[in-house]
Amino acid sequence: MIVRFAVPLSLLAAWWAVTALGIVKPYQLASPVGVFAEAADLATHGLLAADLAASAVRVGAGFLVALAFAIVIGTAVGASRTAERAIEPTLQAIRAVPSLAWVPLILLWLGIGETAKIALVAIGAFFPIYVSLVAGIRGIDRKLIEAARVLGVTGIALARRVLVPATLPQLLTGARMGLTQAWLFLVAAELLAASRGLGALLTEGQQVSRTDEILVAIVAFALCGKLTDLALRALEGRVAGWVDAAVSA
Amino acid sequence: MIAVEARGLAKRFGTHTVFSGLDLAVRRGETVAILGPSGCGKSTLLRCIAGLESPDAGDVRASGELSYVFQEPRLFPWLTVAKNVAFAARTPEEHRRVDEAIALVGLDAARDRLPKHLSGGMAQRAALARALVRAPDVLLLDEPFAALDALRRLELRSALGEIIGRAHAAAILVTHDVDEAIAIADRVLVLAGTPARFVEFPDLRNTEERKRAYLAALGVQAPSIARPRSIGTPFAARQSG
Numbered sequence: 001m002i003v004r005f006a007v008p009l010s011l012l013a014a015w016w017a018v019t020a021l022g023i024v025k026p027y028q029l030a031s032p033v034g035v036f037a038e039a040a041d042l043a044t045h046g047l048l049a050a051d052l053a054a055s056a057v058r059v060g061a062g063f064l065v066a067l068a069f070a071i072v073i074g075t076a077v078g079a080s081r082t083a084e085r086a087i088e089p090t091l092q093a094i095r096a097v098p099s100l101a102w103v104p105l106i107l108l109w110l111g112i113g114e115t116a117k118i119a120l121v122a123i124g125a126f127f128p129i130y131v132s133l134v135a136g137i138r139g140i141d142r143k144l145i146e147a148a149r150v151l152g153v154t155g156i157a158l159a160r161r162v163l164v165p166a167t168l169p170q171l172l173t174g175a176r177m178g179l180t181q182a183w184l185f186l187v188a189a190e191l192l193a194a195s196r197g198l199g200a201l202l203t204e205g206q207q208v209s210r211t212d213e214i215l216v217a218i219v220a221f222a223l224c225g226k227l228t229d230l231a232l233r234a235l236e237g238r239v240a241g242w243v244d245a246a247v248s249a
Numbered sequence: 250m251i252a253v254e255a256r257g258l259a260k261r262f263g264t265h266t267v268f269s270g271l272d273l274a275v276r277r278g279e280t281v282a283i284l285g286p287s288g289c290g291k292s293t294l295l296r297c298i299a300g301l302e303s304p305d306a307g308d309v310r311a312s313g314e315l316s317y318v319f320q321e322p323r324l325f326p327w328l329t330v331a332k333n334v335a336f337a338a339r340t341p342e343e344h345r346r347v348d349e350a351i352a353l354v355g356l357d358a359a360r361d362r363l364p365k366h367l368s369g370g371m372a373q374r375a376a377l378a379r380a381l382v383r384a385p386d387v388l389l390l391d392e393p394f395a396a397l398d399a400l401r402r403l404e405l406r407s408a409l410g411e412i413i414g415r416a417h418a419a420a421i422l423v424t425h426d427v428d429e430a431i432a433i434a435d436r437v438l439v440l441a442g443t444p445a446r447f448v449e450f451p452d453l454r455n456t457e458e459r460k461r462a463y464l465a466a467l468g469v470q471a472p473s474i475a476r477p478r479s480i481g482t483p484f485a486a487r488q489s490g
Contacts, residue, residue: 147323150299150315151337151379161336165327238375242327 030212035219036083038212052220055186056198058114059228062121063182068177070129077130078137078167095127099181100188112193117186125178132174136167137205169240176232183225198224206207252277252387252419253298259309261414264464266444267293269306273438275419276387277386280410282422282434284463289445291423292320295389298421314384314417316379318393322372324364330375331360337382350378354414370401377409383417388418392425404431427463431456439466 012032018024019031042048048096067211074089076083102123139165148154148162190199198217203214251274259269267290275281284403285291296302299317309368316337326465334351351360354374358367364372373393379438380388393409394402424430430437437459439448448466453459 141320143323144317144325146301147317147319147325148336150317151383152339153336162325165325168327214300242363242365244326 004110025207027211030210030215034212035215036211036245039219040214044090044214048216048220051196051198051217053195054200054223055198056224058117058121058189058197059179059182059186059224061184062118063125063179065118065122066182067129067180068080070126070174071171072132074133075129075137085108091130099124099185101128103188103192107192117189118192120129120189121182121185125183128177128181129171129174130178133167133171134151137163138175139170140166169236172232172236172240176229176236178231179224179228183221183228187221189246250314251275251419253309253311255294255298255309258297258304258309259288259300259306260297261305268440268445269286270446271307271440274469275387275421277419278417279436280420280422280434281414282424282437283422283431283440284427284430284437284467285440285463286443287425289440289442291440292391292426294440295391295421295423299389311387313386314383315389316381316383316385318373318376318380318388318390319428320395322364322376324367324372324375324379326364328359329363329429330356330378333364333375334382337379341417343382343384346382346384346449350381351375353381354378354408370397370405373397374405374408377412380406381412384419385416387429388416388420390415390420390422392423394424394426398447402426402429409433410481417470425467427460427467428464431459436451437463439463441466441468 015029016032019026019029019034030038039048042051073087077087078084101183103120104114106120106123137239144162144166145158147157153161186197187202188197190197191203194200196219201217201220202214203210205217245248251483253273253275255273257269258271258273268340271294273281273294283291290398295317297304298311299315300311301317323335324330329334331351333349335344335347338347343380351357354377355372356371356378359367359371359375364375367375373396377393386450390409397405406429409422413433422433439450440446441448442463450459450462450466453462
């Protein structure tokens with residue numbers, strides 16, 4: 001317990017010390033107390049909740065869109081060599097583009113509305129989920145499929161009772177990586193064009209030189225990312241606890 | 250009633266003919282062991298009977314419900330022992346048989362464990378229980394004890410004889426263990442040669458004679474220690490070896 005909190009608490013103490021002793025100026029780095037006060041202020045006016053909600057909806061929607069596309073395309077590519085030959089080279093080419101390079105194009109095509117932000121989040125989240133799912137489907141033990149077949153379990157029943165449970169752990173691993181990417185792309189999207197959301201709070205803080213506001217947004221991002229990851233990890237523990245890994249999650 | 254029948258069965262992999270001209274008939278309630286060296290096509294023959302491979306020539310027919318126990322347990326790792334065994338069940342009657350099968354292989358205490366928490370012997374017993382749930386007419390066993398240590402093999406061997414007897418199925422046990430074959434089976438067939446054929450044996454009177462004949466057919470020098478000999482007749486001992 002002591003080991004776990006030693007580093008973050010020391011950092012917090014150092015942060016407080018350098019600001020309280022006036023070593024750095026408030027416009028360079030707000031004090032922890034100042035950041036907490038700003039967070040409380042934003043919260044009481046309902047602004048923090050509105051920003052959080054705006055960001056969460058974008059991440060949630062973009063992530064679900066990515067998940068849906070990744071499951072459909074990943075299943076096709078993983079299960080069929082024909083689909084792999086048809087789709088995989090194109091996807092690999094698209095994947096080779098640093099994803100943020102799509103930002104200007106997306107903004108031109110879809111404008112600066114919600115659709116563009118959700119689309120960007122979806123692009124970011126798609127690839128980790130897709131790659132992990134395809135690997136999961138490829139990695140299914142052929143011997144288990146045979147064991148099911150000799151018991152007369154084929155077709156839809158085989159997919160439902162063997163293929164889905166066998167790939168679920170890999171899909172969840174991909175989903176966790178995809179979610180991290182979703183938050184990353186959300187920041188990019190909101191930095192460019194947004195009036196609400198944690199990214200907008202960052203931009204606003206920069207424009208009015210308020211480091212306390214920027215830090216509130218950064219801490220909020222950290223908490224949101226951690227909480228959503230914890231939720232997926234809990235789900236992973238429930239449905240993928242059977243995996244016989246050397247180091248368990 | 251003949252439950253498994255093969256006529257003139259042949260299987261090739263590329264240019265290599267694994268076996269050819271195999272004839273086999275197994276009745277319900279009969280246990281046949283198929284002995285053979287590694288790679289002689291024992292498993293392939295079993296897979297042809299189960300329909301997992303199609304033969305290149307000849308006919309093979311297995312009538313009624315069929316169960317297969319593989320060399321490895323092949324349990325579904327996300328299901329507990331009880332759910333793995335119940336995986337094979339379709340009818341209410343088969344579901345009722347789940348508990349019975351688990352008890353029969355002695356896994357009552359481990360029914361809620363995941364496969365990753367089972368020893369090799371327990372996992373293989375769970376696989377055996379899964380094969381019994383359907384009360385099969387044909388029970389195919391592909392070296393089910395291959396991955397187990399000698400003690401577990403002995404323990405499961407005696408249990409298996411009883412289990413097969415109860416199942417009243419046409420059981421085919423593929424093994425490379427002569428003692429196992431003699432202990433469990435009503436009839437032992439030796440598959441040897443390239444391409445492999447069943448070896449014919451004259452009438453064999455007792456266990457020791459059978460063992461020698463099977464080992465000889467497998468190309469193993471028969472041990473000459475089975476019968477005590479008087480010291481001083483090395484020539485005779487050498488001749489009979």
